Amino acid sequence: MTVSEIMECQSKGYHPYEYYNSNSALKESIDSISSGTFSKGNTQLFKPLIDSLLSRDPFMVLADYQSYIYAQEKVSQTFQNPQQWVRMAILNIARMGSFSSDRAVKEYCEKIWHRERVCIQEK
Numbered sequence: 001m002t003v004s005e006i007m008e009c010q011s012k013g014y015h016p017y018e019y020y021n022s023n024s025a026l027k028e029s030i031d032s033i034s035s036g037t038f039s040k041g042n043t044q045l046f047k048p049l050i051d052s053l054l055s056r057d058p059f060m061v062l063a064d065y066q067s068y069i070y071a072q073e074k075v076s077q078t079f080q081n082p083q084q085w086v087r088m089a090i091l092n093i094a095r096m097g098s099f100s101s102d103r104a105v106k107e108y109c110e111k112i113w114h115r116e117r118v119c120i121q122e123k
Contacts, residue, residue, distance in 0.1 A: 001064050009063055016057035019065065026065045030054070 001009070020027055030050060032038070039045040053061060079085050109115045 001060065001067065006060060009060065014057070014060065014063065016060075016062040017054050019062035020054055023066060025069070026062065
């Protein structure tokens with residue numbers, strides 16, 4: 001969902017249970033998790049997660065479920081065409097800009113944690 005779609009949905013009152021009831025594939029997925037299918041029969045293991053999704057869903061997972069499914073279908077179709085897949089992968093890498101863990105940690109230190117850099121001398 002876009003930011004404007006999220007804001008509109010929230011302003012109208014977000015009711016995740018409506019998404020659960022109106023999408024049979026989503027309902028089947030959640031019911032499978034609830035039934036213990038993925039937890040060796042333990043129906044209580046994921047109960048807090050399911051309860052949160054169906055009652056609050058603060059990250060609007062259920063509202064965005066169908067668009068995720070559509071996106072995954074497009075990924076699967078693209079993957080079937082190796083030439084297109086490789087082209088997209090190369091373009092993605094070329095356009096991602098600079099990334100390094102050193103730079104990321106440095107920015108976290110400066111902008112989030114507000115800490116000075118610590119230099120460690122090797123022996």
